[in-house]
Amino acid sequence: MVHLSGEEKAAIATLWGKVNPDEIGGEALGRLLVVYPWTQRFFDSFGDLSSATAVMGNPKVKAHGKKVIDSFSNGLKHLDDLKGTFSSLSELHCDKLHVDPENFRLLGNEIVIVLALHLGKDFTPKVQAAFQKVVAGVANALAHKYH
Amino acid sequence: MALSAAERAMVRALWRKLGDNVGVYATEALERTFLAFPGTKTYFPHLDLSPGSAQVKAHGQKVADALTLAVDQLDDLPGALSFLSDLHAHKLRVDPANFQLLCHCLLVTLARHFPGDFSPTMQASLDKFLSRVTSTLASKYR
Numbered sequence: 001m002v003h004l005s006g007e008e009k010a011a012i013a014t015l016w017g018k019v020n021p022d023e024i025g026g027e028a029l030g031r032l033l034v035v036y037p038w039t040q041r042f043f044d045s046f047g048d049l050s051s052a053t054a055v056m057g058n059p060k061v062k063a064h065g066k067k068v069i070d071s072f073s074n075g076l077k078h079l080d081d082l083k084g085t086f087s088s089l090s091e092l093h094c095d096k097l098h099v100d101p102e103n104f105r106l107l108g109n110e111i112v113i114v115l116a117l118h119l120g121k122d123f124t125p126k127v128q129a130a131f132q133k134v135v136a137g138v139a140n141a142l143a144h145k146y147h
Numbered sequence: 148m149a150l151s152a153a154e155r156a157m158v159r160a161l162w163r164k165l166g167d168n169v170g171v172y173a174t175e176a177l178e179r180t181f182l183a184f185p186g187t188k189t190y191f192p193h194l195d196l197s198p199g200s201a202q203v204k205a206h207g208q209k210v211a212d213a214l215t216l217a218v219d220q221l222d223d224l225p226g227a228l229s230f231l232s233d234l235h236a237h238k239l240r241v242d243p244a245n246f247q248l249l250c251h252c253l254l255v256t257l258a259r260h261f262p263g264d265f266s267p268t269m270q271a272s273l274d275k276f277l278s279r280v281t282s283t284l285a286s287k288y289r
Contacts (some may be wrong), residue, residue, distance in 0.1 A: 023194075034267040035274050052267045109251055113270070116258040123259050125175070129182040 002079050002137035007080070008130035015127060016076060018092040019118050025069030026062035027117075029056050036106055043101060061105050070113070082141035090145035099141035108135030148279060155221050160281040161257070161264060161273070162218045169215055172256050174207025179252040187245050210249075217280050224283045237289035243288070246281035253277065 004012070033040050034052045043049065055061060071089065078085040093099045111136040112131055116123045150158070161258055165172060180187050181203075194202045226241035230244055235241055256272060258265045 031267045031270060035271040052271070054268060112251075113255055113258050116255045117262045117265060120259055120262065123255075125179040125182045126257060128179055132183040 002133050004079060004080060004130060004133060008126075008133070012130055012134065013078065013126050015115070015119060015122060018072070018122065019115065021073055022066050024111065024118070025065030025067070026070075026113050027056070027065070028107060028114045029065035029068060030058070031114065032060050032103075032107050032110045033061065035110070038040060039103060039106065041059045042097065042103075068107070069111075073136060075141070077132065079134065079137070082137045083144050086138065086141040087145060090142050093142060094146040101139065101146060104139035104142045105136075108139050148275065148282075149277055150221060150272070150279065154275060157269050157272040158218060158221075158276045161261070161269065162215065163262065164264065169211035170204070170208040172260065173211035173214065173253070174204050176253040176256045177203055177207050177210065179255060180249045182185070183252065184245075184248045187248055190239070190241055190245070214280065217276075221276075223281060224279055225286065228280070228283045232284055232287045235284045240288075243281065243285040246284060248278040250281060 033043070033049060033055045040049050043060075043064075046058060046064075048054040048058060049061075071086075075082055075085055093101075093104075110118060112128065115131060116128070119127075162169070165195065179197065181191075188196055191206075194200070194206065196203060213228070216227055217224060225232070255269065256276075258270075
């Protein structure tokens with residue numbers, strides 16, 4: 001469970017309304033693949049990931065980023081039960097996709113960085129702290145069903 | 148994990164842009180770290196960590212000066228940061244996991260202030276640079 005104050009929940013809701021989730025997802029996933037190239041191991045079928053330009057422009061990266069962020073958006077609506085919300089995704093990532101949960105933490109931090117890029121001065125230290133709680137909660141929820 | 152010539156050039160270019168304000172950004176990074184990751188505050192019971200604290204500002208400047216030194220001495224980080232490696236290993240004994248947290252908040256700070264300069268390749272270069280600095284800091288731990 002993520003412990004957020006009323007003020008933090010309000011700040012998150014306000015700021016999430018200011019970003020375009022479609023762009024955020026692709027950018028965060030793209031940056032993950034560029035900054036930590038070993039994460040490309042999960043995306044052999046995505047085609048050209050040979051340069052930063054190729055990664056950031058890759059339509060499959062954008063599409064998958066959108067999928068991820070839509071799921072994240074859904075999580076924001078269920079902050080009181082992230083484990084329940086992400087239960088089947090957790091099983092999927094363990095049993096079928098075999099993704100090391102460390103990657104959820106890395107991607108969560110990329111989402112935070114992309115928010116800083118887009119929100120500028122609105123992304124105050126307090127707001128960042130609230131989002132860090134959320135990304136940590138989502139990462140833990142996604143790892144919860146691992147066995 | 149050495150930095151390529153291109154990566155060094157990117158880091159140096161951004162550092163030139165930061166100019167005399169490295170301390171300002173390092174201080175903001177510290178503030179973000181203390182707020183987002185409260186466990187990090189346990190290393191500073193002797194400081195006033197409230198927002199705007201002069202002591203945090205002073206510490207931010209220290210961090211900034213060390214990073215600027217590192218940017219200038221990319222060819223010999225162990226040599227340039229030797230004093231700090233000793234300090235962190237034997238006196239401060241900060242768990243190295245915390246370095247990642249501060250590095251992340253430094254990247255967030257730079258992204259927030261310099262979005263136009265923070266391309267994915269710049270981010271990768273900075274991340275690698277900070278990674279090298281922190282592994283140098285932790286190099287004498289055991």
